[in-house]
Amino acid sequence: MTEFVILVTAGLANGSLYALVALGLVLIYKAQDMVQFGFGEIFMAGAFIGYSAYAYLGLSYPASFLLAILAGGLVGLLIERGLIRPIAHFPHMTLVMVTVGLSFMLKGIFRIPFAQDVYTIPPMFGGSPIIIFDLIFASQNLLTTATSLVLTLGLLLLFAFTDLGKQMRATAENMFGAQYSGINIGLVFATTWGLASVMGAAAGILSAPITALFPDMGTRILIRGFAAAVLGGFGSVPGAIVGGYLIGVIETLFGFYVATALIDLSAFLVIMVVLIFWPRGLFGTKEITRV
Amino acid sequence: MEIHRLFTNRLFTPALFVALCLVSTATNPYLQYLLNLILVYVVVAVGQMIILGFAGQFAFANAAFMGIGAYTVALLGSHFGISYWVSLPAAGVLCAIVGCIVGLPALRLRRVYLGLMTMGFAELCYWLFLHWRDLTLGTDGVKVEAPTFFGIRLDTDDAAFFVIVIATFAMVLLAKAILASRYGRAFIAIRENELVARCNGINVPLYKTLAFTLSGFYAGIGGGLFALAVRFVAPDTFNLLQVVLHFAIVMVGGVGTLSGALLGALFLTMLPEVLRGTQAAQEMMYGVLLVGVIVFMPKGVAGYLIERRILPPEVLVHGWREEVRERDGIPQADAKPSTAE
Amino acid sequence: MRLGVEKGRVTALLGGNGCGKSSTLKCVVGMLGVTGGSIRFEDETIENLKPHQIFARGIAMVPQHRELFAGMTTAENILIGGMTRCPKRERKGRLAGILEHFPRLQDRVKSRAGNLSGGEQQMLATARALMSEPKLLLMDEPTAGLAPVVIDEIAQIVAELKARGETIFIVEQNVRVALRVADYVYVARQGRVVMQGAVDEFRDDHQLFLEYMGQGKDALISQHAHRSHR
Numbered sequence: 066m067t068e069f070v071i072l073v074t075a076g077l078a079n080g081s082l083y084a085l086v087a088l089g090l091v092l093i094y095k096a097q098d099m100v101q102f103g104f105g106e107i108f109m110a111g112a113f114i115g116y117s118a119y120a121y122l123g124l125s126y127p128a129s130f131l132l133a134i135l136a137g138g139l140v141g142l143l144i145e146r147g148l149i150r151p152i153a154h155f156p157h158m159t160l161v162m163v164t165v166g167l168s169f170m171l172k173g174i175f176r177i178p179f180a181q182d183v184y185t186i187p188p189m190f191g192g193s194p195i196i197i198f199d200l201i202f203a204s205q206n207l208l209t210t211a212t213s214l215v216l217t218l219g220l221l222l223l224f225a226f227t228d229l230g231k232q233m234r235a236t237a238e239n240m241f242g243a244q245y246s247g248i249n250i251g252l253v254f255a256t257t258w259g260l261a262s263v264m265g266a267a268a269g270i271l272s273a274p275i276t277a278l279f280p281d282m283g284t285r286i287l288i289r290g291f292a293a294a295v296l297g298g299f300g301s302v303p304g305a306i307v308g309g310y311l312i313g314v315i316e317t318l319f320g321f322y323v324a325t326a327l328i329d330l331s332a333f334l335v336i337m338v339v340l341i342f343w344p345r346g347l348f349g350t351k352e353i354t355r356v
Numbered sequence: 357m358e359i360h361r362l363f364t365n366r367l368f369t370p371a372l373f374v375a376l377c378l379v380s381t382a383t384n385p386y387l388q389y390l391l392n393l394i395l396v397y398v399v400v401a402v403g404q405m406i407i408l409g410f411a412g413q414f415a416f417a418n419a420a421f422m423g424i425g426a427y428t429v430a431l432l433g434s435h436f437g438i439s440y441w442v443s444l445p446a447a448g449v450l451c452a453i454v455g456c457i458v459g460l461p462a463l464r465l466r467r468v469y470l471g472l473m474t475m476g477f478a479e480l481c482y483w484l485f486l487h488w489r490d491l492t493l494g495t496d497g498v499k500v501e502a503p504t505f506f507g508i509r510l511d512t513d514d515a516a517f518f519v520i521v522i523a524t525f526a527m528v529l530l531a532k533a534i535l536a537s538r539y540g541r542a543f544i545a546i547r548e549n550e551l552v553a554r555c556n557g558i559n560v561p562l563y564k565t566l567a568f569t570l571s572g573f574y575a576g577i578g579g580g581l582f583a584l585a586v587r588f589v590a591p592d593t594f595n596l597l598q599v600v601l602h603f604a605i606v607m608v609g610g611v612g613t614l615s616g617a618l619l620g621a622l623f624l625t626m627l628p629e630v631l632r633g634t635q636a637a638q639e640m641m642y643g644v645l646l647v648g649v650i651v652f653m654p655k656g657v658a659g660y661l662i663e664r665r666i667l668p669p670e671v672l673v674h675g676w677r678e679e680v681r682e683r684d685g686i687p688q689a690d691a692k693p694s695t696a697e
Numbered sequence: 698m699r700l701g702v703e704k705g706r707v708t709a710l711l712g713g714n715g716c717g718k719s720s721t722l723k724c725v726v727g728m729l730g731v732t733g734g735s736i737r738f739e740d741e742t743i744e745n746l747k748p749h750q751i752f753a754r755g756i757a758m759v760p761q762h763r764e765l766f767a768g769m770t771t772a773e774n775i776l777i778g779g780m781t782r783c784p785k786r787e788r789k790g791r792l793a794g795i796l797e798h799f800p801r802l803q804d805r806v807k808s809r810a811g812n813l814s815g816g817e818q819q820m821l822a823t824a825r826a827l828m829s830e831p832k833l834l835l836m837d838e839p840t841a842g843l844a845p846v847v848i849d850e851i852a853q854i855v856a857e858l859k860a861r862g863e864t865i866f867i868v869e870q871n872v873r874v875a876l877r878v879a880d881y882v883y884v885a886r887q888g889r890v891v892m893q894g895a896v897d898e899f900r901d902d903h904q905l906f907l908e909y910m911g912q913g914k915d916a917l918i919s920q921h922a923h924r925s926h927r
Contacts, residue, residue, distance in 0.1 A: 094468070100468055100471075148647070151651075152651055152654075155650075155654050156654075157467070158408075158414070158607065158611065159607065159650055159654050162603065162604065162607040162646065162650050163646075163647050163650050163651065165600055165603070165604070165646065166642075166643045166644070166645075166646030166647035166650065167643065167647065168643070169639050169640070169642050169643030169646065170639070170640050170643030170644060170647070171643075172639050172643075173635075173636045173637065173638070173639030173640030173641075173642075173643060174636075174640060176634075176635060176636035176639060177634075177636045177637075180634075180635070180636060228780055228785075231773075231776075231777065231780065232777070232780065234769075235766050235769070235777050238766040238767065238768050238769065239764055239765065239766050239767070241728075241760065241764045242760075242763075242764035242765055242766055243777075244728060244748040244749070245726070245728075245748070245752075245757075245758055245760050245764055245826075246752070246777050246778045246780070246781075246825060246826075246829075247748070247749050247752030247753065247757070247778075247780070247781040247782065247829060248749060248777075248780070248781065249747070249749040250749075251747070284596060288479070291472055295469070295472055299468055299469065326487055329483065330479070330480065330483045333475075333476040333479040333480055333483075334476070334480070336472050336473060336475075336476040337473055337476040337477060337480065340461065340465060340469050340472065340473040340476075341461040341473070344464060344465060344469055
């Protein structure tokens with residue numbers, strides 16, 4: 066039983082990161098109907114910027130975390146304003162290709178300083194486990210999950226109660242209607258990318274104590290982000306969150322009880338199975354095609 | 357000077373064939389290998405172009421089909437001693453069937469979902485190549501037996517070239533014929549507006565399946581030719597990078613044009629050779645180039661050249677003779693339908 | 698085209714398909730780029746400003762396809778219209794005031810906007826635009842695609858707005874509605890103004906109908922016949 070609980074908490078911790086990534090992907094998709102294929106590299110950038118702050122600037126973990134997510138958000142903002150906005154009217158395939166090119170650029174940029182080695186950050190609380198009700202929890206896992214939940218909650222509150230959040234929802238619903246209602250959609254797009262990238266970078270720096278960092282780590286997380294978003298119903302914000310945690314748990318349980326080699330594959334299997342049998346996912350809505 | 361008339365001339369294709377053969381005899385082994393690779397990727401690119409560029413389906417399983425084709429040829433040769441001349445068409449047929457099967461769930465899926473599902477399939481295949489050691493020998497890879505032609509072993513790049521160039525030309529001409537027929541028109545109609553296509557009597561599921569089957573066939577043959585060109589098949593070749601490559605070839609070349617498949621294959625196969633330096637530098641330049649081309653030539657290189665009237669517009673309709681004439685400085689298309697279709 | 702809109706009056710722009718009426722409105726509101734000529738509002742040149750900047754200056758539009766937020770409720774839709782020009786504490790009050798003028802919307806205040814009927818959606822789009830208390834209200838073919846009974850309702854609403862002193866610029870293909878509510882009329886054809894004048898001059902003007910030759914002349918003549926039998 067304890068083994069199961071350990072697996073589930075580890076799975077939830079990983080899943081909390083997948084949820085953040087999925088959230089970022091879905092935000093951009095909802096606002097601009099495009100898939101940001103370079104998002105894994107935002108995750109990677111957040112991880113490495115945070116690492117650099119910690120290892121080279123000597124900042125504490127919380128400070129590194131803050132720096133990483135702010136830098137990540139800034140990168141996202143710049144990409145939207147500088148690269149995506151001027152070509153926003155291009156067909157979708159083209160925009161996707163641009164984000165693919167972007168992912169190569171970012172990978173290359175971070176490979177220059179970080180190609181040689183594999184980098185890690187030690188866990189925050191020295192690795193000693195927390196014990197509640199005779200169940201053992203790795204403290205880092207709890208921290209990761211908690212931080213991720215706070216961020217997610219913050220975002221949901223933003224959407225529900227602030228003007229900006231409502232404007233973002235309106236723009237995602239109908240871009241033209243938003244413009245006719247006086248919403249500055251340029252600001253909305255920039256904010257969307259900024260917030261999404263904050264989520265992605267946060268996931269990156271949160272993953273640093275758990276896994277090793279290397280420039281290609283983005284691809285792996287991107288796939289899981291996709292799987293989570295698909296499972297939850299691509300285009301659903303709560304779906305992305307729930308999907309992320311589910312994927313995390315599924316992956317860990319699968320890997321332990323069936324075969325470790327399947328860990329990498331489980332995300333893809335989930336994508337394929339869900340899309341073949343339940344394309345709408347858990348929370349997705351039926352899309353109505355206007356003729 | 358109307359450069360594009362050069363390409364519509366009847367003699368262009370045979371002339372190109374002869375030119376390539378001549379070039380091939382004069383090059384060193386490395387360039388020969390590169391030329392082989394370019395031709396192979398032309399075939400693969402045509403497969404991706406059919407499903408993505410013409411039928412407008414966001415399907416990215418092409419790399420998987422290519423891998424299956426390559427492994428089929430390699431394994432049939434080394435395990436069962438089957439001759440290349442049999443295993444190559446077999447690879448094509450097998451991948452056509454696989455393509456058809458992959459296309460089935462795709463009938464219901466749109467855009468993002470289709471893209472993700474086919475990517476999932478591609479990754480599944482990669483995983484199988486890697487882990488199904490009993491069949492594929494995993495990371496050890498499979499050595500490709502050289503085909504024999506009337507007793508001569510074709511185990512050099514020069515020898516491989518002759519097989520590859522003939523196959524490539526055949527496949528491209530076949531594609532041209534198919535795309536110019538009502539099948540090609542159906543694909544384009546589906547790409548432009550599925551609902552309208554359906555309302556116009558096009559059996560959309562049938563033609564979608566056909567597009568998938570066709571692209572599978574091309575990628576399979578391409579994979580088989582690839583096996584011949586590189587003589588060694590390993591799993592790492594067919595990972596997500598290969599998926600991205602096929603996508604990039606189609607986008608950079610020019611969506612919806614056959615010449616785009618050719619040009620894209622040419623540029624993107626040569627690019628790694630041209631971009632020297634560390635992996636980091638290569639990646640950055642690759643990314644910058646990709647973004648740059650797309651931003652400044654959103655219709656791809658072929659699209660750009662067609663607009664500039666350097667390449668002929670792709671008239672994919674049988675029986676229409678189109679002359680692009682300038683009237684008052686404005687290009688007009690003057691289509692005269694013939695009696696036969 | 699040379700057009701002017703007077704404060705406190707309803708100005709109509711009529712014309713058949715493709716004469717550029719909708720495009721004119723879209724240019725005013727910033728959704729279409731202007732390549733020549735100029736647009737002035739309250740002594741300020743506003744062409745080529747961004748839509749949200751023009752909106753901030755008090756110009757609101759009810760677009761041709763309504764462009765509602767289908768997944769949100771009626772109330773939410775209206776509130777979004779006022780978000781940029783109405784301070785938070787006043788919003789509830791303003792919303793209540795607007796709903797008084799649209800009793801049908803009051804009944805459907807919690808419904809999803811996508812589930813409303815065509816006429817109700819038109820009312821909702823109008824209410825949303827009014828939420829910002831605009832100085833100038835633009836309406837792009839508000840009766841398009843609606844059943845005749847509903848058209849009358851919409852015309853009634855525009856008349857009420859006019860009675861409350863709103864400045865309205867309405868683009869219409871439905872001549873009868875336009876003549877009913879307008880004070881001043883422009884008629885356009887292929888991007889040019891071909892006739893203009895105060896509405897009384899138009900009411901019995903056969904010339905107007907000749908302008909519409911090929912645009913459902915029979916329907917217009919029967920409308921004309923209907924009026925003269927009243």
